Amino acid sequence: MSVFTRVTAEQLSEWLKGYSVGHLSELKGILAGIENTNYFVTTTNGRYVLTLFEKLKPAELPFYLELMAHLSNHGLPCPKPIANLDNSFLGHLNGKPAALVTCLDGAPVMTPGPEQCARVGEVLADLHLAGRSYRGHLDNLRGPKWWTATAPELLPFLSDTNKAMLTGEVAFQASHRLDDLPRGVVHADLFRDNVLFHGEVIGGVIDFYFACIDVLLYDVAITVNDWCTTEDCELDPVRTRALLDAYRGTRDFTEAERRAWPVMLRAGALRFWVSRLYDFHLPRPGDLTHAHDPVRFERILRHHVESTGLTGPHLRLVA
């Protein structure tokens, strides 16, 4: 479960006097999520999610909250932070930094079809374009510097084959400079559980707490690795094409991006293989269960490594 800090209806009613959202009518803890405490909050004005930040650094929170507000202002279906009477998106409740954001409709689709992948490609491109006018800055805390530092800690837990793949991949990524790729706001975690659908329509893009400024194509790779892989951890040609073509309908890829695509697919897989290995083998004290199995990203990465240099149309950014 993920209610680490308890909030009573009385405490919340008092706190909500600092907001313009009407009176509390319902409060309910949310079990999903492993980083923060979340509650569903219903007031006379609407439905919200209350988040108490348990681990994120307070200095980083304005980047995420202002970003959600910016994207929401641009029409992206993402949670909209609610400002309090001090005109701030960030408050404090029961000793924790806390924010109230709108609650979005829809449910994750765990076995998406090409149409849904296309919608995701479209919304990701919209996010990248709308992000251009965002003035906040935060470096990627899970980028090359991080995986290069983290990989050696993981080696003791790995088979020889995996040791070789991890060391090799970190070196491979280091040998590829990506300075000529367009950069900007990236979601960096646009997995299936972070997109809420009703039918074919996206009702919500959620969980911006890995968002940062990085290479846009890296975000595309992370998204494709989750949305377009088969149970065997290979790219599904139809879903991959649907997502990439829909993305291009809103923001076309540059020539440099086309060349970098195979490298980027591997970078996106490496990032999640490393973090999942880490959470699996080196859980921090106080961490909760829910560690994802690292095997999926090991296999996705292996397929990408073996495919690099091959030329199937779904292995190309533009068919």
Add this chain to the structure above:
Amino acid sequence: MSVFTRVTAEQLSEWLKGYSVGHLSELKGILAGIENTNYFVTTTNGRYVLTLFEKLKPAELPFYLELMAHLSNHGLPCPKPIANLDNSFLGHLNGKPAALVTCLDGAPVMTPGPEQCARVGEVLADLHLAGRSYRGHLDNLRGPKWWTATAPELLPFLSDTNKAMLTGEVAFQASHRLDDLPRGVVHADLFRDNVLFHGEVIGGVIDFYFACIDVLLYDVAITVNDWCTTEDCELDPVRTRALLDAYRGTRDFTEAERRAWPVMLRAGALRFWVSRLYDFHLPRPGDLTHAHDPVRFERILRHHVESTGLTGPHLRLVA
């Protein structure tokens, strides 16, 4: 009807490339409204209202749009302007200033009960509190200066009784200084057709194009005059009490406001009596029909004038 400037689906699709709202799926003219051209716009991301501003001064538009964005950021259920890729809420389409705002759910309630009046009182107080941190400024274009200048133009059209009431009321208002009343953002037109309900819940507060910085109590008076009057144009004690008490639950009235209430009820009635007389007798060339009958506000004002000094509990701001 109120589509003065035609927009085709082709023109709109092209224009929407400057936004992050997905692709156009439906476009439909809106017949209500007399000041602007409005369309319902449905895209792959959601439902919006497109407004082409036909009469409002371009210099005033940012005040209204930024205000809606501010209030929406504070959780008020008002239309949320969508920023374009230039990060501006205001665009241009077919030669007119144009804006895209979210489309809200619900429908006006023309015969509200006490519960609905209470919700309106609550949301109005929320609006006044959330408005405190808004930095925009626009004077009331329909305030004492305006009605004092306009009244003489109307006298030729009035009966002797009404001439006396209009002249007398303008003088009465001029003799009351209201400098000690709290001021801030006011909606200034929170009539029944500008609040969308689903059941007892407010889904939308719309039409901010008379909003300005003025006396908060003036906004309460305008609202009570519309929501709480009977068919005979008298205050309904139960609905009046429900609205005012709910308002006080969020923002209490000051002592100066309690004293000023009878004067303010008359000011709110005078403002709409004058504008309706004007639109009725002196329509501007190019004006559309839909001139409201001035008689209702003539009668509301007369009741207030006759009640001033009386002490029924519904004639007091605080029971």
